[in-house]
Amino acid sequence: xxxxxxxxxxxLGTALIQELLxxxxxxxxVVRPGSQNLRSLTDGIEENSSCQREHLxxxxxxxxxxxxxxxxxxxxxxxxxxxxxCDIFFHFGWDGSGSHNRTKTDVQQKNVEDGVKALWGARxxxxxxxxxxxxxxxxxxxxxxMKEDMDCHPxxxxxxxxxxxxxxxxxxxxxxxxxxxxRMEYVxxxxxxxxxxxxxxxxxxxxxxDTFLKGGRMELGACTQxxxxxxxxxxxxxxxxxxxxxxxxxxxxxYNLAGSSEWTRPLKQYVEIMHQLCKGKGSCVxxxxxxxxxxxxxxxxxxxxxxxxxGWKPEISFEEGIRRMLEIKNNNSKCDKQDxxxxxxxxxxxGQILEGTKLMEFKGMPASAQDIPDExxxxxxxxxxxxxxxxxxxxxxxxxxxxxxxxRDVIRSGGYSATMTDLRTxxxxxxxxxxxxEGKKFLEAGCGRGEFLKVLAGFPVEAYGVEHxxxxxxxxxxxxxxVVQGFTENPDTVLxxxxxxxxFLSFNFLEHQPRPGVMLDCIxxxxxxxxxGLITVPSxxxxxxxxxxxxxxxxxxxxxxxxxLRYLLESHGFQVLEQETVNRDTLSVIVKKRKGWDEGQQRQxxxxxxxxRAFNSLLDSGNDVAVIDILGLTDSLxxxxxxxxxxxxxxxxxxxxxxxxxxxxxxxxxxxxxALQDHAxxxxxxxxxxxxxxxxxxxxxxxxxxxxxxxxxxxxxxxxPGYTEEIAGVIRSRYGTGxxxxxxxxxxxxxxx
Numbered sequence: 001x002x003x004x005x006x007x008x009x010x011x012l013g014t015a016l017i018q019e020l021l022x023x024x025x026x027x028x029x030v031v032r033p034g035s036q037n038l039r040s041l042t043d044g045i046e047e048n049s050s051c052q053r054e055h056l057x058x059x060x061x062x063x064x065x066x067x068x069x070x071x072x073x074x075x076x077x078x079x080x081x082x083x084x085x086c087d088i089f090f091h092f093g094w095d096g097s098g099s100h101n102r103t104k105t106d107v108q109q110k111n112v113e114d115g116v117k118a119l120w121g122a123r124x125x126x127x128x129x130x131x132x133x134x135x136x137x138x139x140x141x142x143x144x145x146m147k148e149d150m151d152c153h154p155x156x157x158x159x160x161x162x163x164x165x166x167x168x169x170x171x172x173x174x175x176x177x178x179x180x181x182x183r184m185e186y187v188x189x190x191x192x193x194x195x196x197x198x199x200x201x202x203x204x205x206x207x208x209x210d211t212f213l214k215g216g217r218m219e220l221g222a223c224t225q226x227x228x229x230x231x232x233x234x235x236x237x238x239x240x241x242x243x244x245x246x247x248x249x250x251x252x253x254x255y256n257l258a259g260s261s262e263w264t265r266p267l268k269q270y271v272e273i274m275h276q277l278c279k280g281k282g283s284c285v286x287x288x289x290x291x292x293x294x295x296x297x298x299x300x301x302x303x304x305x306x307x308x309x310x311g312w313k314p315e316i317s318f319e320e321g322i323r324r325m326l327e328i329k330n331n332n333s334k335c336d337k338q339d340x341x342x343x344x345x346x347x348x349x350x351g352q353i354l355e356g357t358k359l360m361e362f363k364g365m366p367a368s369a370q371d372i373p374d375e376x377x378x379x380x381x382x383x384x385x386x387x388x389x390x391x392x393x394x395x396x397x398x399x400x401x402x403x404x405x406x407x408r409d410v411i412r413s414g415g416y417s418a419t420m421t422d423l424r425t426x427x428x429x430x431x432x433x434x435x436x437x438e439g440k441k442f443l444e445a446g447c448g449r450g451e452f453l454k455v456l457a458g459f460p461v462e463a464y465g466v467e468h469x470x471x472x473x474x475x476x477x478x479x480x481x482x483v484v485q486g487f488t489e490n491p492d493t494v495l496x497x498x499x500x501x502x503x504f505l506s507f508n509f510l511e512h513q514p515r516p517g518v519m520l521d522c523i524x525x526x527x528x529x530x531x532x533g534l535i536t537v538p539s540x541x542x543x544x545x546x547x548x549x550x551x552x553x554x555x556x557x558x559x560x561x562x563x564x565l566r567y568l569l570e571s572h573g574f575q576v577l578e579q580e581t582v583n584r585d586t587l588s589v590i591v592k593k594r595k596g597w598d599e600g601q602q603r604q605x606x607x608x609x610x611x612x613r614a615f616n617s618l619l620d621s622g623n624d625v626a627v628i629d630i631l632g633l634t635d636s637l638x639x640x641x642x643x644x645x646x647x648x649x650x651x652x653x654x655x656x657x658x659x660x661x662x663x664x665x666x667x668x669x670x671x672x673x674x675a676l677q678d679h680a681x682x683x684x685x686x687x688x689x690x691x692x693x694x695x696x697x698x699x700x701x702x703x704x705x706x707x708x709x710x711x712x713x714x715x716x717x718x719x720x721p722g723y724t725e726e727i728a729g730v731i732r733s734r735y736g737t738g739x740x741x742x743x744x745x746x747x748x749x750x751x752x753x
Contacts, residue, residue: 002084004125006030006075006118007092008067009041011199012133012191015232016090016239017041021063028082030093033069041067073110076117079124088243089122091115092133094162102137103494108161115165119172123182130169131243134190134254138163141297148190148254148305155297166254187242192258192301196232196321197328202489205229208271209325212278216405219288219470223268226298230259231321234314241312258301259314270318277322282405288470289485345400347391348514348558349568354400358387359630362552362637366672366696368404369555369665370411374693383672383697386554390628394567397540397559397628403514404555408468408487410448410509411689419726423583424455424507431503431534431590432459440502443495445523446509450476450483457481461503466495488522495526504533508586511537511556520572524593531593533574537565542585544628546746548721549637550669551585562587583722636747637673643749644674647742651715656740657681659713661727662720663690663702670719670744672697681713708735718743718752728752 003020007013008029020027029041068081072093094111102108115132122130137159138152154160166188176182195205211218238257271284307313316324345354364383373381390397432438438460447453447465449472456463465483467473476483484496495501504523513519523533540559543551552559560568565587566576574591582588651658660667660676663685671677677698684705685691691704716739718727724743731741741752 001025001088002028002082002086003088003090004028004030004078004082004086004122004127005090005092006072007094007133010092011196011232012194012235013090013092014041014198015196016092016236017065019236019240021065024063026064026066028066028068028086030068030070030075030078032071072114073117075114075121076124078121082125085126086122087127088129088131089118089125089127090131090133090239090243091118091122093118094133102156102158102492105157108157112161112165112168116168116172119169119186123176123184127184129185129187129243130173131187131189131239132166132169134166134188135159135162136190136192136256136258136297136299136301138166138190139297142300143298145300145302146256147302148256188254189239189242190254190256191235192228192230192256192299194230194232194235195325197325198232200490205274205322205325208274208284209278209322209329211405212275212282212284213326213329214402214405215282217282218271218284219468220271220284220286221289222287223266223271225267226264226300227267227270228259228264228299228301229270229318229321230257230314231316231318231324234259234316238306238310238312238314241310242306245310247309253305255306255309256301256303257306258299258303259318261302263314263318264300273319274322277319277326345389347394347396348398348516349396349564350391350394352391352393354389354391354398358389358400359397359628360388360633362386362388362549362673364672364697365554366665366668366698367554368406368696369553369668370406370409371404371696372663372690372693372702373696373699378694378699381694381696381699384554386552388552388630392627394564395561396564396568397561399552399554399557401554401557403512403557406469407512407514407555407557409472410446410467411469411472412448412451417723417726419583419723420451421455424452425458427534427582427588428456428459431532432461435532435590437461437503437532441498442503442505443499443501443526444505444507445488445495445519446506447476447481447483448472450479450481452505452507453481453483454479456505462498464496464498464501488519490518491521491525493522495522499526500528500531501526502528502531504531506533506535508536508538510535511558511560514557516558516568517572520569520574524573527593529593529595532577533591533593534588535565535569535591536582536586536588539581539585539587540628541587542581544630544632548666548746549633549640550666550673550719550744551721553665553669555665560587562589565589585722640670640744640747641674644670644676647717647749648675648679651679656714657712658715658717659684659708660700661685661716661718661731662723663687663695664720666721666744667719668695668697671695671700676700676717680717681711682707684708684716705730705734713739715740715742724752 003025005013005017005027008017008031017027017029070078095107119130137156138154139146140153140155140159152163154163169186173184173186199206208218235257242255275284347354363385365386367384387400388397389400441462442456444453444465447467450465453463453465463482465476465481466486467483468487470485473483473485486495504527510516537560538556540561562579569576569591573594575594576589576591578590580588658680660671660680660683663683667683671680680700682701682703683695685702686705690702693702695702716731718724720727728741731739743750743752
């Protein structure tokens with residue numbers, strides 16, 4: 001058959017198209033012009049040279065795929081691109097499915113109008129059946145079984161729009177048929193909660209599996225509502241049963257597509273099944289997250305109508321579906337990083353393969369800087385090997401490992417220091433005075449306990465914060481700050497309830513993110529049209545200039561220069577107004593939101609200069625970025641190890657004891673990779689949440705500053721760059737002048753006392 005599918009690059013669209021191709025059908029896949037998601041559709045499909053960009057299906061399928069670039073608002077003109085009659089029109093294209101846009105009336109109403117145009121387009125192609133992807137959101141909040149003939153009371157604009165289009169489409173088809181104008185059956189498939197390989201990485205199922213597999217902590221809502229899951233393969237079979245059924249009255253109703261009634265259970269049970277199938281790795285905490293845009297709805301579907309009319313029934317249990325997903329994830333972790341013998345790690349900034357040899361390899365490194373093992377956990381703690389790469393396309397330097405499980409959380413130990421307070425005060429004053437931001441709404445995206453929001457409270461602005469870890473949110477709220485739980489999970493995520501905001505703040509948080517572009521897209525969507533921002537990240541230039549290998553750690557998955565940071569920001573709708581280096585080791589930029597920024601329009605008009613240079617380098621292998629010179633880092637690693645060995649040897653001969661000040665990532669790395677791990681007595685740190693635990697990899701005990709009085713050390717080595725003078729002053733005032741104070745200045749050990 002000749003078939004049309006809109007929303008072709010979506011989770012549902014790609015799965016349906018692959019099955020249609022495998023069955024030998026000819027598919028016209030409609031994508032938006034310049035779609036960035038086209039790869040999800042064409043991966044594994046061999047390209048042909050046709051002017052219509054035809055693609056042949058893999059796996060021996062006889063079907064043929066035609067990719068058509070067309071905006072949803074122009075679907076009524078589709079016959080100008082397809083020169084033959086078609087049988088069935090699958091309409092899955094729908095903008096604004098994310099949480100943020102589900103509440104926007106204008107976005108959802110445009111979807112209704114676009115859907116009507118799709119209906120007319122299907123008529124122009126002489127389609128006999130039109131299959132639409134409705135949603136369980138049409139029902140609203142229900143406490144009873146959901147049947148197709150019950151009254152619907154949708155809560156969100158998204159649910160209302162889906163239901164409204166269904167009514168209008170059926171009415172239009174009825175009018176056409178009654179007037180003997182045209183007969184086309186309208187099939188409204190109300191799809192419930194679907195999961196499977198290829199779904200968004202931020203879906204509940206994918207997030208749970210990825211978090212558990214990494215041994216992380218999953219924070220959830222109450223999960224007491226009744227829920228029902230359907231595996232993607234079963235969904236596709238259900239849609240095809242509706243599309244290809246030969247029953248004459250098929251198009252006269254609405255059809256629920258969901259799992260079997262016996263699969264309906266409390267959502268918490270689904271989470272527990274995933275946890276068990278992940279072999280009990282990681283943990284989950286309930287009651288931490290707010291409900292979604294539709295509220296805490298129950299999903300109790302009745303699928304008897306489609307079963308009676310088509311004979312379809314779901315076959316893949318949740319347990320089996322999760323096993324399939326885990327098998328794919330496990331295979332990917334072992335195999336998908338190799339392509340004909342080459343590593344397939346992809347750049348987190350531009351998405352290109354990290355080709356070539358690694359820049360540097362570090363062995364015995366701490367596995368994290370914040371998951372600090374306690375007395376029981378330290379028995380299982382081991383150092384890890386980290387490989388540093390540079391993307392030859394955009395130039396970003398990065399580790400090729402998975403991010404730490406807590407990359408969404410902001411945990412600061414130096415937030416209240418005088419050095420950092422003075423710096424933030426200076427930055428706020430400059431930003432507000434220079435750009436006349438008095439009275440504006442500021443949002444710190446990733447605010448921790450609100451350390452920097454307290455500094456902002458001294459300025460004439462409205463200060464808000466969003467933080468992922470609930471315990472930190474609670475602390476901030478107790479301190480009287482306006483902080484809510486949340487994270488920049490996807491571009492449509494709403495950050496708090498007080499947006500849109502005029503200014504955003506992000507302090508040393510971007511370097512933790514495995515999807516920095518998604519974070520910036522989300523922030524941009526929560527800003528006013530004139531929105532601005534202040535961003536800081538650790539400086540790769542500083543690390544390279546001063547050969548500070550100990551500044552590298554797994555928590556910081558990316559290492560930015562001004563060039564790569566500007567490239568990232570410009571690629572996601574921001575203009576860089578100012579840039580400077582602060583505190584010697586940190587890049588700071590002030591940005592402004594580009595007016596009228598739209599990814600689709602931007603691609604048609606021309607990409608930003610930085611992205612254009614990156615894409616050009618893809619086309620011209622001789623145009624790669626200059627490889628970072630890390631000779632200084634390799635030399636400093638050997639040199640610092642030698643200096644620490646000499647220090648420990650000298651102190652042993654003199655009968656003196658040694659302690660480290662700073663349970664920071666620098667301190668952890670130095671202790672783990674040098675002789676310090678065998679000679680230091682303990683690590684001093686002022687952060688209460690670290691005290692009583694053990695440094696990862698080196699396993700040195702972390703103690704509070706008063707511990708020194710119970711077990712004095714003759715020599716204290718400061719391992720907290722940026723705070724060295726401040727800490728040295730504390731040591732002299734607390735412990736007297738008899739203590740020898742040392743500090744690592746760049747790659748040289750210096751005496752301060």
